[in-house]
Amino acid sequence: MDAVNKEKVISVDKLVKRFGDFTAVNEITFDVYKGEIFGFLGANGAGKTTAIRMLCGLSTPTGGAASVAGLDVYKQAEQIKRNIGYMSQKFSLYDDLTVKENIRLFAGIYGLSRKVIKEKSEKILKELGLEKEADTLAGSLPLGWKQKLAFSISIFHEPKIVFLDEPTGGVDPITRRQFWEMIYNAAHEGITIFVTTHYMDEAEYCNRVTIMVDGQIAALDSPKALKEQYKSASMDEVFYQLARKATRKGD
Amino acid sequence: MSAITVEHITKTYAQGNAKKTKVVALNDISFSVEQGQLFGLIGPDGAGKTSLFRILTTVLLADKGNAAVDGLDVVKDYRKIRNIVGYMPGRFSLYQDLTVEENLNFFATIFHTTVKKNYDLIHDIYIQIEPFKKRKAGALSGGMKQKLALCCALIHKPKVLFLDEPTTGVDPVSRRDFWDIIARLKAQDITILVSTPYMDEANRCEKIALIQTGRILSVSTPAKIIEEFGHSLFAVRSNDMYGLLQSLKQNSSIEQSYPFGAYYHVIPKKGFSDTDLVQYLETNGHTEIEVKAIKPDIEDSFIDLMKQNA
Amino acid sequence: MKQLFSFVRKEFYHIFRDKRTMIMLLGMPVIQLILFGFAVTNEIRNSSIAILDKSNDIATQKITERFRASKYFNVKEVLHSESDIQNAFRSGKVKMVVVFPQNFNNDLSHTNSAQIQLIADASDLNTATTLINYASNIIMEYQSTILDADIPYRINTNIRMLYNPQLRSAYDFVPGVMGLILMLISAMMTSVAIVKEKELGTMEILLVSPIKPFLIIISKVIPYLILSLINILSVLLLSVFLLNVPVAGSVWLLMGESTLFIITSLSLGITISTVTQSQQAAMLISLMGLMLPTILLSGFIFPIDNLPYLLRLLSNIVPVRWYIGIVRSVMIKGTGFGTVMNETIILIGFTVVFILISLRRFKIRLE
Numbered sequence A: 001m002d003a004v005n006k007e008k009v010i011s012v013d014k015l016v017k018r019f020g021d022f023t024a025v026n027e028i029t030f031d032v033y034k035g036e037i038f039g040f041l042g043a044n045g046a047g048k049t050t051a052i053r054m055l056c057g058l059s060t061p062t063g064g065a066a067s068v069a070g071l072d073v074y075k076q077a078e079q080i081k082r083n084i085g086y087m088s089q090k091f092s093l094y095d096d097l098t099v100k101e102n103i104r105l106f107a108g109i110y111g112l113s114r115k116v117i118k119e120k121s122e123k124i125l126k127e128l129g130l131e132k133e134a135d136t137l138a139g140s141l142p143l144g145w146k147q148k149l150a151f152s153i154s155i156f157h158e159p160k161i162v163f164l165d166e167p168t169g170g171v172d173p174i175t176r177r178q179f180w181e182m183i184y185n186a187a188h189e190g191i192t193i194f195v196t197t198h199y200m201d202e203a204e205y206c207n208r209v210t211i212m213v214d215g216q217i218a219a220l221d222s223p224k225a226l227k228e229q230y231k232s233a234s235m236d237e238v239f240y241q242l243a244r245k246a247t248r249k250g251d
Numbered sequence B: 001m002s003a004i005t006v007e008h009i010t011k012t013y014a015q016g017n018a019k020k021t022k023v024v025a026l027n028d029i030s031f032s033v034e035q036g037q038l039f040g041l042i043g044p045d046g047a048g049k050t051s052l053f054r055i056l057t058t059v060l061l062a063d064k065g066n067a068a069v070d071g072l073d074v075v076k077d078y079r080k081i082r083n084i085v086g087y088m089p090g091r092f093s094l095y096q097d098l099t100v101e102e103n104l105n106f107f108a109t110i111f112h113t114t115v116k117k118n119y120d121l122i123h124d125i126y127i128q129i130e131p132f133k134k135r136k137a138g139a140l141s142g143g144m145k146q147k148l149a150l151c152c153a154l155i156h157k158p159k160v161l162f163l164d165e166p167t168t169g170v171d172p173v174s175r176r177d178f179w180d181i182i183a184r185l186k187a188q189d190i191t192i193l194v195s196t197p198y199m200d201e202a203n204r205c206e207k208i209a210l211i212q213t214g215r216i217l218s219v220s221t222p223a224k225i226i227e228e229f230g231h232s233l234f235a236v237r238s239n240d241m242y243g244l245l246q247s248l249k250q251n252s253s254i255e256q257s258y259p260f261g262a263y264y265h266v267i268p269k270k271g272f273s274d275t276d277l278v279q280y281l282e283t284n285g286h287t288e289i290e291v292k293a294i295k296p297d298i299e300d301s302f303i304d305l306m307k308q309n310a
Numbered sequence C: 001m002k003q004l005f006s007f008v009r010k011e012f013y014h015i016f017r018d019k020r021t022m023i024m025l026l027g028m029p030v031i032q033l034i035l036f037g038f039a040v041t042n043e044i045r046n047s048s049i050a051i052l053d054k055s056n057d058i059a060t061q062k063i064t065e066r067f068r069a070s071k072y073f074n075v076k077e078v079l080h081s082e083s084d085i086q087n088a089f090r091s092g093k094v095k096m097v098v099v100f101p102q103n104f105n106n107d108l109s110h111t112n113s114a115q116i117q118l119i120a121d122a123s124d125l126n127t128a129t130t131l132i133n134y135a136s137n138i139i140m141e142y143q144s145t146i147l148d149a150d151i152p153y154r155i156n157t158n159i160r161m162l163y164n165p166q167l168r169s170a171y172d173f174v175p176g177v178m179g180l181i182l183m184l185i186s187a188m189m190t191s192v193a194i195v196k197e198k199e200l201g202t203m204e205i206l207l208v209s210p211i212k213p214f215l216i217i218i219s220k221v222i223p224y225l226i227l228s229l230i231n232i233l234s235v236l237l238l239s240v241f242l243l244n245v246p247v248a249g250s251v252w253l254l255m256g257e258s259t260l261f262i263i264t265s266l267s268l269g270i271t272i273s274t275v276t277q278s279q280q281a282a283m284l285i286s287l288m289g290l291m292l293p294t295i296l297l298s299g300f301i302f303p304i305d306n307l308p309y310l311l312r313l314l315s316n317i318v319p320v321r322w323y324i325g326i327v328r329s330v331m332i333k334g335t336g337f338g339t340v341m342n343e344t345i346i347l348i349g350f351t352v353v354f355i356l357i358s359l360r361r362f363k364i365r366l367e
Helices: A048-055 A077-083 A099-109 A114-128 A143-154 A173-188 A223-229 A235-244 B049-056 B078-084 B100-110 B119-132 B142-154 B172-188 B199-204 B222-227 B241-250 B274-283 B298-309 C002-017 C019-039 C058-069 C082-090 C104-111 C125-146 C170-200 C202-207 C213-242 C251-275 C279-297 C309-315 C319-333 C337-361
Strands: A008-019 A022-033 A037-042 A063-068 A084-088 A161-165 A192-196 A208-213 A216-221 B004-015 B021-033 B038-042 B064-069 B085-088 B160-164 B191-196 B207-212 B215-220 B234-237 B254-260 B263-268 B290-293 C047-053 C073-079 C096-100 C113-121 C154-162
Touching: A008 A048, A008 A192, A022 A048, A022 A063, A022 A192, A022 A216, A037 A048, A037 A173, A048 A063, A048 A161, A048 A192, A077 A084, A084 A143, A099 A114, A099 A143, A114 A143, A143 A161, A143 A173, A173 A192, A173 B241, A173 B254, A173 B298, A208 A223, A208 A235, A216 A223, A216 A235, A223 A235, A235 B172, B004 B049, B021 B049, B021 B064, B021 B207, B021 B215, B038 B172, B038 B199, B049 B064, B049 B160, B049 B191, B078 B085, B085 B142, B100 B119, B100 B142, B100 C002, B119 B142, B119 B172, B142 B160, B142 B172, B172 B191, B172 B199, B191 B199, B199 B298, B207 B222, B207 B298, B215 B222, B215 B298, B222 B298, B234 B241, B234 B274, B241 B254, B241 B263, B241 B274, B254 B298, B263 B274, B274 B290, C002 C019, C002 C170, C002 C213, C019 C170, C019 C213, C047 C058, C047 C082, C047 C125, C058 C073, C058 C096, C058 C104, C058 C125, C073 C082, C073 C125, C082 C096, C082 C113, C096 C125, C104 C113, C113 C125, C125 C154, C170 C202, C170 C213, C170 C251, C170 C279, C170 C319, C202 C213, C213 C251, C251 C279, C251 C319, C251 C337, C279 C309, C279 C319, C319 C337
Parallel strands: A037 A192, A037 A208, A084 A161, A161 A192, B038 B191, B038 B207, B085 B160, B160 B191, C047 C073, C047 C096, C113 C154
Antiparallel strands: A008 A022, A008 A063, A208 A216, B004 B021, B004 B064, B207 B215, B234 B263, B234 B290, B254 B263, C096 C113
16 A cells, blocks of 8 residues: 555544443544555444444543544544545435435535536546536435445545545446545545445555454554554454453443 | 246336436347356346346346346246245345244245244345344344344245345445355255455356346356456555556556555566566665465456456 | 224324324314304303383382392493494493483383493304393393283393494304314324335335235224214314304204215325325425315305305315305204215215325335
8 A cells, every 4th residue: 555644634532422331432542644545343232332422522431532533533523524525325315306416405505606506517427427427316326326326426526535445345346446446546645544344355455454343442543554463364354252251342 | 957047137227307218228238057056146236146146036127138037038937936035135135113023934934834844045144133033123233134134035946046236235244144055055955146346256156247237247257257357466665655556657667556555556568577567666766565376256357347348 | 993993093093192183183173162162151240231221110119129130130330322322332331231212211101111231342242132132131121020911011122232343152162173183183193104114215115025015004994084083072062062052053063064074085185195205294285285274265264255256266266165054954953864965965966076086096015
């Protein structure tokens, strides 16, 4: 992978989230550097989603500290939302709007001017090969194209960090790789990528990977180092070794 | 007699505003599954897996073609088929506000049986969720829900079991557990048809059909499909993976290169050897180069077949 | 049979465990209670009245005494002129005004007859009627004290009901409320329950099982049938024993007609479920398509005769309109089956139509 710029874009220090007497996230600490592809793995119920929501400014932590793009997650949550990109498997685009309308909508939400939107739209459509589909409803696009478009839209406003929540779920193998090539390009241009996935081979594409188990960080290192540490041939094996020990089985 | 036969099944949907556009979900699909076989239907979203399952379980009518389950026609004998199959549909579809116990008892009664009667069939699975038996199904984790759904589908000792994407959205550890369970079911002589988008799970099936946008790309055992991969394949690494991708794409002696986990997979043109590749990369300033010839994975085959069928 | 029982039990679980549904089902009877409670009053005491005495003679004074002494009345004001009457009512200070004309005793002595005018605020018709009755009694009592075997003194009461030209009684609301609630529970909740199964995906599993699809529907309907019957029963019990509003006609006839209407509503609910794919749509259709016409066109609030011709025609296809008619007849006027036979046949007709439509549209498969 690329030599990574040592500027920190995400800084997390003993972050905690409690729901009543249930501690979903239990003092996690890590940093993410500019231009890094940072993989965030863990079983369902391990606390991944809760942690991401805190970093996106969608949920207030119960304890600890964190800053995203230099903004404090407690006091500047609204500003964080304006400075990041986000894309998830469950929701990416409005099915009943056309491709162009979707681009305009989301770009408008992030405050880009009409002129900029027009120029960049043309550029994206060309890169994705969607020029002919500009006026097609997003809902009738095949899943893979939708996800690629959604990714482009999520970085349209050139945020410092983009959060991707299982972006390639169910997508065919070829499109999945095209998607990751887009991610590589974005990282190369300095956008930090924070991605979660259930595809263990995708974990290999990351500069560094974190595995959450029972609300805590059980591992944090490059895929290569983790495989050496756990004497495994693949990230799948590493994950299996760590996640098996989990006591928390609930959602 | 095959447990499942599919002959030239075609299914089209109307979509979009005013339902004007037509989407072909299944396009002339044919294959068969033998008694007691563990058969995998491998393909991404939109491949047509769910439509096919619905046709086979008789809740959807195909536009063209025939299909039979245990010798019974899916259209004419749908009532009989509904008595002998177990079905686990795509999304978790049990009653969220009923407890584990209540769900199980309900489905047992619907199938004119009791939990006790076929308990040994589900025993291995049920003991894993038994501690939660009084918990509402909606409050279980993804992996637990799938196990419960499987129990409910098995409770009446079906002849044929249809599992539609049972491991989707579930973490890798639970996925492995689930496949261990399915493998053990084989011993009960139940025919199992499973669909999944995860290529690595293909290896756990006796026979597989690769399906993409309504078309079957190949039907065979995993081993044979890999054998039919007609190219040499290298796995390649270097110190600069991003730069490596660019270098590979610029080389005209390389047919294809794509990311594949920790390595790139490279399909060389005839005559381009691994040593040639190493040399090329060294010339381009790469270090820590690793190039090795490998056997293809199901995923490599899938990608190859997709490209052939495009 | 065991299947059906298991199914119905599951449906009851769904109902009892869904907070929103429970609130609605429990809330309905409470709403009914409140509406009943306020709509119907029994004993009235210490009602404020005013007296306009234009004669001020010994007869009027004696009668006024009786009014003052009565536990039912509280003579709040003594008015001095006709123009005061409107103000007294408008200010809400009094519910009835007793008007003695000039020369009351003279007329009584010399012509053996006189008139007293009783003016009541009929916006609450129940209360007004009751007060009029009490007042008439008082006047009768006085009359009996001056009556002589030879002289047939007669005091006539001239009654005026203000603010309610059509004499709409609060009783009129009760049938409407009953019809509305029955229909909401039966039609809306049934359709939502059926569609919920489709929406959640559990319908798929149910179809791929030995259970016959129509049994699935029946099992959805039974809990709401039971709940609606309980509801009707509780309303009737409440009205008879707690509020002393009797059922003027046959209770059995009323229960029978109500059961028929419940079945009509249930079949309507099933029909709705065959045309919708989502719970939201089912609720929307039920609310917009059922509740609005019910409130506006069924005679619930606006008398049907007062509706413009087109709307009157439209009201004929609102099933609840016929039910309200039946309840009014049987419960309040006390008529028998013969009077409501036409309406009954119409309701049966509706039921048959709904069931036929449902059967036709019923799908043994998805899509």
